Amino acid sequence: MATTPTRRPRFTLHDARRADTRAFMKLIALADPGNPDPFGMARQVLALPHQPPLSHPGLNLCLLARDGHGAPVGALLAGVPRWILDHPGIGYDVALMETMVEKIGMIHGVAVRPGDRGRGIGRALIAHAEQRFTRAGYDVMTLNHDGDQDAYYTHLGYTVTDMLVINLPVGLVAQTTDDTRMCAKPLTPRVKVTDVPGAPAPIITGVLPGTDIPEHAWFDGRTLHM
Ligand SMILES: CC(C)(COP(=O)(O)OP(=O)(O)OC[C@H]1O[C@@H](n2cnc3c(N)ncnc32)[C@H](O)[C@@H]1OP(=O)(O)O)[C@@H](O)C(=O)NCCC(=O)NCCS
Numbered sequence: 635m636a637t638t639p640t641r642r643p644r645f646t647l648h649d650a651r652r653a654d655t656r657a658f659m660k661l662i663a664l665a666d667p668g669n670p671d672p673f674g675m676a677r678q679v680l681a682l683p684h685q686p687p688l689s690h691p692g693l694n695l696c697l698l699a700r701d702g703h704g705a706p707v708g709a710l711l712a713g714v715p716r717w718i719l720d721h722p723g724i725g726y727d728v729a730l731m732e733t734m735v736e737k738i739g740m741i742h743g744v745a746v747r748p749g750d751r752g753r754g755i756g757r758a759l760i761a762h763a764e765q766r767f768t769r770a771g772y773d774v775m776t777l778n779h780d781g782d783q784d785a786y787y788t789h790l791g792y793t794v795t796d797m798l799v800i801n802l803p804v805g806l807v808a809q810t811t812d813d814t815r816m817c818a819k820p821l822t823p824r825v826k827v828t829d830v831p832g833a834p835a836p837i838i839t840g841v842l843p844g845t846d847i848p849e850h851a852w853f854d855g856r857t858l859h860m
Contacts, residue, residue, distance in 0.1 A: 649689035650696040661709035665743035715740035792817035797835040
């Protein structure tokens with residue numbers, strides 16, 4: 635009997651719309667299974683009209699992946715890192731804060747349906763988000779994740795750390811969380827993630843003019859010496 639080789643259907647990515655709310659919320663919940671209403675704000679975002687260059691107003695990106703039959707198999711939610719809004723080193727300087735929310739993006743969550751993992755869908759969602767933020771003028775993509783995913787994000791080009799440190803004209807600004815790892819990836823060659831002797835974590839440089847760090851720099855616990 636002649637057999638026809640079957641190929642697993644490919645997947646497609648598109649911006650999630652209001653009609654996708656149910657599917658999107660069900661999938662993105664897989665990224666934070668212990669939370670009763672994770673990413674609840676995405677429901678309000680999806681009710682808004684589509685707005686490029688990201689997908690929705692308020693600097694939000696909601697992506698959905700569908701398999702070859704049109705079934706939703708993956709979701710990604712990205713936008714502004716909320717810590718920037720109330721960080722003492724940034725949030726109290728309105729001009730700096732407004733600049734930073736258009737430079738540093740954050741993937742709030744990404745998830746793939748269990749039976750469809752390992753097919754490159756997560757990688758494609760993340761790569762697409764990086765492209766969209768790059769086109770929108772962003773310099774860095776960031777993400778918080780559990781410790782058991784270090785290898786996954788390192789594999790995708792992220793620097794994984796316990797503390798995000800950014801060199802800004804106001805000095806070094808640092809952010810940590812109680813229970814997650816943090817990772818960052820430059821979206822432009824102008825930005826680097828630099829190891830500086832004495833610094834508690836790699837430092838993100840070049841986001842704003844005059845914030846590059848020379849190779850011989852070192853940190854004494856309070857001051858960056860260059
Ligand atoms: C994390 C998750 C989104 C990854 O999605 P996925 O579609 O299974 O991953 P991909 O198939 O795109 O993997 C991409 C690459 O990473 C590799 N990879 C996968 N898991 C890895 C791991 N734990 N360590 C290192 N590399 C890994 C894959 O082999 C693949 O490599 P390749 O591109 O060289 O072939 C998915 O596992 C998931 O939904 N997990 C539950 C939700 C979650 O934890 N989300 C993240 C927190 S927000």
